[in-house]
Amino acid sequence: QVQLVESGGGEVQPGGSLRLSCAAFGNIYAIFIMGWYRQAPGKERELVASMTAGLLANYADSVKGRFTISRDNTEKTVHLQMDSLKPEDSAVYYCNVRRPGYSGENYWGQGTQVTVSS
Numbered sequence: 001q002v003q004l005v006e007s008g009g010g011e012v013q014p015g016g017s018l019r020l021s022c023a024a025f026g027n028i029y030a031i032f033i034m035g036w037y038r039q040a041p042g043k044e045r046e047l048v049a050s051m052t053a054g055l056l057a058n059y060a061d062s063v064k065g066r067f068t069i070s071r072d073n074t075e076k077t078v079h080l081q082m083d084s085l086k087p088e089d090s091a092v093y094y095c096n097v098r099r100p101g102y103s104g105e106n107y108w109g110q111g112t113q114v115t116v117s118s
Helices: none
Strands: 003-007 010-012 018-025 033-039 046-051 057-059 067-072 077-082 091-098 106-108 112-116
Touching: 003 091, 018 033, 018 091, 018 112, 033 067, 033 077, 046 067, 046 077, 057 067, 077 091
Parallel strands: 010 112
Antiparallel strands: 003 018, 018 077, 033 046, 033 091, 046 057, 067 077, 091 106, 091 112
């Protein structure tokens, strides 16, 4: 059984910062890709950032230069530092952990709300 526990969401003014964290419990191995997706009302879920076991990061164009993903393979955690937040970043953010090349192991957190508003 795999469980992903997220923390760090909340409300912030435009230009502010938030840090999301996700801890993975269960049979998660360093080979897994860890990342963050988000879903705004009326929109599809989209990739925000992901990181491979080798610490290779991939970012959505809309967050490049503002968000930073990091992970700790020993602690089985992944973090998303979000700076210079914009109202369009408002969404529910989901932690995702998956085994590359195998759809049978693809896990999601419960989601954490991020609201950017003045």
